[in-house]
Amino acid sequence: xxxxxxxxxxxxxxxxxxxxxxxxxxxxxxxxxxxxxxxxxxxxxxxxxxxxxxxxxxxxxxxxxxxxxxxxxxxxxxxxxxxxxxxxxxxxxxxxxxxxxxxxxxxxxxxxxxxxxxxxxxxxxxxxxxxxxxxxxxxxxxxxxxxxxxxxxxxxxxxxxxxx
Numbered sequence: 001x002x003x004x005x006x007x008x009x010x011x012x013x014x015x016x017x018x019x020x021x022x023x024x025x026x027x028x029x030x031x032x033x034x035x036x037x038x039x040x041x042x043x044x045x046x047x048x049x050x051x052x053x054x055x056x057x058x059x060x061x062x063x064x065x066x067x068x069x070x071x072x073x074x075x076x077x078x079x080x081x082x083x084x085x086x087x088x089x090x091x092x093x094x095x096x097x098x099x100x101x102x103x104x105x106x107x108x109x110x111x112x113x114x115x116x117x118x119x120x121x122x123x124x125x126x127x128x129x130x131x132x133x134x135x136x137x138x139x140x141x142x143x144x145x146x147x148x149x150x151x152x153x154x155x156x157x158x159x160x161x162x163x164x
Contacts, residue, residue: 004024005028005032
């Protein structure tokens with residue numbers, strides 16, 4: 001019953017009631033006499049509002065309405081974006097991922113270089129271990145003569161002068 005009273009109230013705000021709607025309202029008021037006083041107040045208020053002159057519309061009314069729509073759309077757009085720390089995290093996530101990939105690549109290269117140095121060390125130790133006999137002390141007694149063999153010889157100036 002309350003819904004129909006509200007429906008008639010809203011209809012009376014918009015326009016005058018038709019004969020059929022007026023008959024339905026009369027039936028409703030007969031069924032619920034407590035709504036009669038409220039109906040009288042509403043009817044008087046609606047009549048007073050109809051007597052008021054229409055308010056003049058500003059020249060830029062359309063522009064103002066469109067600007068208000070744009071402001072509301074922008075506000076909705078801001079609300080749709082993540083706010084605060086979540087937005088900061090999503091904005092920096094690609095940069096952090098790039099740095100993480102670079103660090104990971106650097107660690108892989110460093111580990112490979114370390115393994116290569118270790119392999120070279122193992123190979124040199126294996127070479128030294130494969131030598132069965134080291135030179136004896138006798139070979140070191142003639143060290144100066146052996147060392148002289150490795151030096152380039154100087155030209156004999158006297159012999160060159162005789163040959164010319």
